[in-house]
Amino acid sequence: MSGxxxxxxxxxxxxxxxxxxxxxxxxxxxxxxxxxxxxxREMFRAQRDAYRAQYRGLRRGSIVGPIMVIALGVVFLLVxxxxxxxxxxxxxxGHWWPxxxxxxxxxxxxxxxxxxxxxxxxxxxxxxxxxGGGVIxxxxxxxxxxxxHQGIQGNFHDGHSLFGDSFNQENIDQFLxxxxxxxxxLDQAFAGEGTLQVDxxxxxxxxxxxxxxxxxxVTVHKEVYSxxxxxxxxxxEQLSPKIDRSGSVTHVTLPALDGARADLVIxxxxxxxxxxxxxxxxxxxxxxxxxVNITxxxxxxExxxxxxxxxxxxxxxxxxxxxxxxTGPVTLEGRGGGITxxxxxxxxxxxxxxxxxxxxxxxxxxxxFHTSRTDFQLARLDGQLDIxxxxxxxxDQLVGPVVLNTRNxxxxxxxxxxxxxxxxxxxxxxxxxxxxxxxxxxxxxxxEVTLTVPDQAGFNVTAETTDGDIENDFALPVxxxxxxxxxxxxVGKAAANIKITTTQEDISLKRASIAPLPPLPPAPPALxxxxxxxxxxxxxxxxxxxxxxxxAEKLAREASKVAQQP
Numbered sequence: 001m002s003g004x005x006x007x008x009x010x011x012x013x014x015x016x017x018x019x020x021x022x023x024x025x026x027x028x029x030x031x032x033x034x035x036x037x038x039x040x041r042e043m044f045r046a047q048r049d050a051y052r053a054q055y056r057g058l059r060r061g062s063i064v065g066p067i068m069v070i071a072l073g074v075v076f077l078l079v080x081x082x083x084x085x086x087x088x089x090x091x092x093x094g095h096w097w098p099x100x101x102x103x104x105x106x107x108x109x110x111x112x113x114x115x116x117x118x119x120x121x122x123x124x125x126x127x128x129x130x131x132g133g134g135v136i137x138x139x140x141x142x143x144x145x146x147x148x149h150q151g152i153q154g155n156f157h158d159g160h161s162l163f164g165d166s167f168n169q170e171n172i173d174q175f176l177x178x179x180x181x182x183x184x185x186l187d188q189a190f191a192g193e194g195t196l197q198v199d200x201x202x203x204x205x206x207x208x209x210x211x212x213x214x215x216x217x218v219t220v221h222k223e224v225y226s227x228x229x230x231x232x233x234x235x236x237e238q239l240s241p242k243i244d245r246s247g248s249v250t251h252v253t254l255p256a257l258d259g260a261r262a263d264l265v266i267x268x269x270x271x272x273x274x275x276x277x278x279x280x281x282x283x284x285x286x287x288x289x290x291x292v293n294i295t296x297x298x299x300x301x302e303x304x305x306x307x308x309x310x311x312x313x314x315x316x317x318x319x320x321x322x323x324x325x326x327t328g329p330v331t332l333e334g335r336g337g338g339i340t341x342x343x344x345x346x347x348x349x350x351x352x353x354x355x356x357x358x359x360x361x362x363x364x365x366x367x368x369f370h371t372s373r374t375d376f377q378l379a380r381l382d383g384q385l386d387i388x389x390x391x392x393x394x395x396d397q398l399v400g401p402v403v404l405n406t407r408n409x410x411x412x413x414x415x416x417x418x419x420x421x422x423x424x425x426x427x428x429x430x431x432x433x434x435x436x437x438x439x440x441x442x443x444x445x446x447x448e449v450t451l452t453v454p455d456q457a458g459f460n461v462t463a464e465t466t467d468g469d470i471e472n473d474f475a476l477p478v479x480x481x482x483x484x485x486x487x488x489x490x491v492g493k494a495a496a497n498i499k500i501t502t503t504q505e506d507i508s509l510k511r512a513s514i515a516p517l518p519p520l521p522p523a524p525p526a527l528x529x530x531x532x533x534x535x536x537x538x539x540x541x542x543x544x545x546x547x548x549x550x551x552a553e554k555l556a557r558e559a560s561k562v563a564q565q566p
Contacts, residue, residue, distance in 0.1 A: 064107050065135040091317050091335075091355055097146025104139060177227035177259070182236050183220065186243060190216040193290070194248040195273045196266070201256035204263040204281040204299070209270030209288035216250060217267045218243065225259040235260050273308065291328070309346070317355050329365075358387040364520070374406040379418065382517055391427060397517055400438055410447075417517050428505070433457070435516045440498045448505035451498065455511045458492030463500040465507050472509035 075089060190196075192214060198205055211217060222239050226232040239262050244251045254262050256279075263281070268274070273290030276283050282299040285292050289307035300320045301312055309328035314321060314336040322340040323330055329346035332339070338356030341348060347365040350358075353372055360367070363381040370376075374387065383397030393409045400418025404411065409427045413420070419438040422429055425445035433440065437457040442449050448468070453459065463470060464486040470478050476489045487509075500507055 093146040180232035186218040191248040202261040211267040219265040221263040360385040377403045444502040450508040452510045459496040461498040466503040
């Protein structure tokens, strides 16, 4: 047996592989392992891509994106066609941008509820919806733009801004350093019936016609923000007003310095005319008999006891305008916040866009209020007029012809003498005519119409409504044709023509005992300017009275709640 070869190779020797067999080649084995690892990686990638494709297949796009794109396209088209002012769009966005987020959330919630309700078999895979990165980016951009516009445009003056009261120019200046204050006074001769022109880039301007020595008296209160006293003193010296006189025109100008402002208090002869340009600051003018021309880009305007004409340009939605006791015509243009007018003897013209409350009393001449939403014209206002920033418009004791063209408002006009023409939609119209009754034309859509006429008035009437009813106190027969109802007839000695049309709502024609408007009272004497101490005393007493009234109302409400408790 020992002479035979063993049946296996001896230990430590290679198997007898053939010359073309690579199983004994280590390089070949390593290459095989690499190929196997590469194949596994490709399989993992393919499996990952399949999972992603399945995940995307179960995800649906939300309709929020298309709705937003269509809405933005419509808005931009209206702006390009001139049907919608661009500043009105930005003002709306600055005030109502949170509603955009609420609307998107509501749509997404409705889509989720729809998917939950109509998913069908619970064994089906869950389908989710996605807004998409583009829609989210657009929402973030609109929210940021709305918040910034709200702060920049001064809508924070009432404390309802996202930024609160801390977002204003003074607090921005505080980053430049500490506040340094100083005062300066200047006097100079002034032409008897000359013109004063004031240009103050940053600061308030107060002008009163109380100078009785044919001089102009200027008091300057300076505020400089700086980190060093020497720099503050240098800026304060540069902030001194420059007074130049050219013929009958006196110029008072101030330089524009970063981190500094100057409030001007100027007294001039009452016969002077005044022109004021204020870029950042309030303007107050009182007790002058000349004309007043004001341009206020970022600040309120308050006028009183003006005998001449008044022309004002306002360019900020947070700026308010007030005028009291003005003998001449009053013209207000631009865009701003609230408007207050009282005891104006001359014609009044308001043109632009104003987003606050408008209160008007006792206009003895023609009045016109023209904005992108409302065009209101009348010959005289013996009572008062209130135009809210949302939907209400009310007035009493108006003298026609009255022309009102608006939309989305609830209109109440009480005791109107003369012709009346009203066009409205999406709101009610309540009109009461005063004797002698003039011609009345009311065209409304999607809103009820109520007309009350004097019980002794005679008129011809034509009234028609679609999908509504008609009631009248004159026993006039109502004709009906499908969904339309109408009345036509004469009452008494027809001296006026009445035409009323509306849709979706009712028409009421009533009679009542209505007294005529009282005769026009004599013009009140022009106010004279009061000393500053008297003005402060009156303002303090009025503030105290308002606070007392609020406290009394609060106590009355609390007492009412206690009385209602069992």
